[in-house]
Amino acid sequence: SQTIHQWPATLVQPVGSPLSLECTVEGTSNPNLYWYRQAAGRGLQLLFYSVGIGQISSEVPQNLSASRPQDRQFILSSKKLLLSDSGFYLCAWSATGAQKPRGELFFGEGSRLTVL
């Protein structure tokens, strides 16, 4: 069965410090991968998605970047955090090609980032 894990679960960082959140998927190959941010405990905003190694699409201009160094690894980074980067970050994956289920997203447990 497929699993997705992201870490750390909780992070408190000072303004101007770097960030690295990591996400890995097991039990599937060539998944689409996603980073979402949930601010104020409500709406979900798609930040990045990736359809393959080294292929990253950004949905909104921001202080963050993403990388996919391996097929099932997705990393969210920042060189210098801002207060506005605080939020709950969710990694997700979906099946591709002939794999099923189609269109469905599977989410990680989330990483709560507080920037002080």
Next chain:
Amino acid sequence: GNSVTQMEGPVTLSEEAFLTINCTYTATGYPSLFWYVQYPGEGLQLLLKATKADDKGSNKGFEATYRKETTSFHLEKGSVQVSDSAVYFCALSVSAGGTSYGKLTFGQGTILTVHP
């Protein structure tokens, strides 16, 4: 473009009450529709889905019917429990060129609180 509009919350109900959370959408193409649930402090879990018009998704006593004529996918449950307290997200995805495409568009979420 694609969009999802959900009923404004929060929704507060007593145990065993009937629940409806409205969801309407606009989409290019033929979307698949989803309801996700987020329990406090956790990531999102798929609750149910429907992939074509008139399909009914159901799970854990929740139901939603894909209504193409009204572009709606309202979530219902006949008798809610305290354990149903969570945030509920309606979402859609549109396949592109017959390939799997899991980039979801989410509604803003509806907070449900059920009291004993």
